[in-house]
Amino acid sequence: MNTSLYIAKRYLFSKKSINAINIISGISMFGVFVASAALIIILSVFNGFESVILSMYNSFSPELRIEPSYGKGFDPATPAIASIKRDARISHVNEVLQEKVLLRYNNRQFIGTVRGVSDSFSKSRGLDSIMVDGSFLLHAEGTPQAVIGASVQGSLGVNIYDEATPIELYAARKGSATSINPAEEFNVKYIHSSGVFNVQQDFNDVVIVPLSFARDLLSEPKNISAIELRIKPLASIDDVQKDISKRLGKGFLVKNRIQQNELLYKVLNVEKWAIYIILTFVLIIAIFNLVGSLTMLVIDKKKDIAILSSIGASKKLIKRIFFYEGIMISMTGCVLGLLCGIGFCLIQQRFGLIKMGDVQTITESYPIALKIADSALVILTVFSISLLTSEISSRLSVKTLDQINENL
Helix, strand or coil, X not given: CCHHXXXXXXXHHCCCCCHHHHHHHHHHHHHHHHHHHHHHHHHHHHHHHHHHHXXXXXXXXXXXXXXXXXXXXXXXXXHHXXXXXXXXXXXXXXXEEEEEEEEEECCXXXXXXXXXXXXXXXXXXXXXXXXXXXXXXXEECCEEEEEEEHXXXXXXXXXXXXXXXXXXXXXXXXXXXXXXCHHHHEEEEEEEEEEEECCCCCCXXXXXXXXXXXXXXXXXXXXXXXXXXXXXXXXXXXHHHHHHHHHHHHHEEEEEHHHHCHHHHHHHHHXXXXXXXXXXXXXXXXXXXXXXXXXXXXXXXXXXXXXXXXXXXXXXXXXXXXXXXXXXXXXXXXXXXXXXXXXXXXXXXXXXXXXXXXXXXXXXXXXXXXXXXXXXXXXXXXXXXXXXXXXXXXHHHHHCHHHXXXXX
């Protein structure tokens, strides 16, 4: 048996002659308990918000997106693109043609993005969850329909149930010479809206239309802006991305979801790590109370230290006793805090006790997503800080050992 660890455990649960030592030790343990529970709860809440936000983005962001390295468009009628479409690992291929256009409805105007998509786009998972009005239909009885973003609907005041008033789309006509009549320099198309979606500001200024409608509006018979690929569940996205990049060469960029929304992922990570750092400082303050607690314990156990020294205990053994004592106080608070925090998260997941407070939010209660990595991070953080503080405190027992022996 480890002698130092055995004695440290006895000291942890034994009654001290100075009651303040028990109080200070309890405060230190409670501080670690609260900070650990807060860390795991807040990290889990951020994970929950991240999952909700990304699930909405993923309705529009495919697993992989092929874009030209230079220019705004490319011709998909190439052997390399054809081989990618036949790849057994790909479930859906969506050709996209998009451009900025002028939108008009009644007497209102708005600059938005028309996004022509293949029929396979409507098969994407999660589209129903982002619809706030109407339904996601791109064809109704053979007639093209548009699905508009919330920003478009709010700026133009579009009534999707008004079949008499269509949305007007104006796009610059390619190759047109300067004319006395500006209207001749634009292609104009009319379309009714079947629904309104709400994702995020980056997407809410979009008007989604059939690809054939976008080609007529933009006078683009063959080129497209991008190809979106949906990957089958069992296929490795990284492997497919590397394989496609190799086939297409340097003329194309093959982006995964993180690369398509780099700013979003950076913001989510920065916010999460900022909160982690702030709570870690709180944790450091709580754990550094151990220095005072262990210092007082050394004074309380000075007779025990002298006896251990007289029967042959080395300075190293005595130092380890108080080192283990500090570790046990910190880790006990950490484990209890983690259990309490995880328990709270499970209850919130199951019953949604804490509400968002706004009926129009994307989720009724605060979302929670537990990750093993977060629990490991909290334990590692507490253990690292407690190692430092326990090492500082344990050195005091060795420094005062000679003085204790002389006094006794």
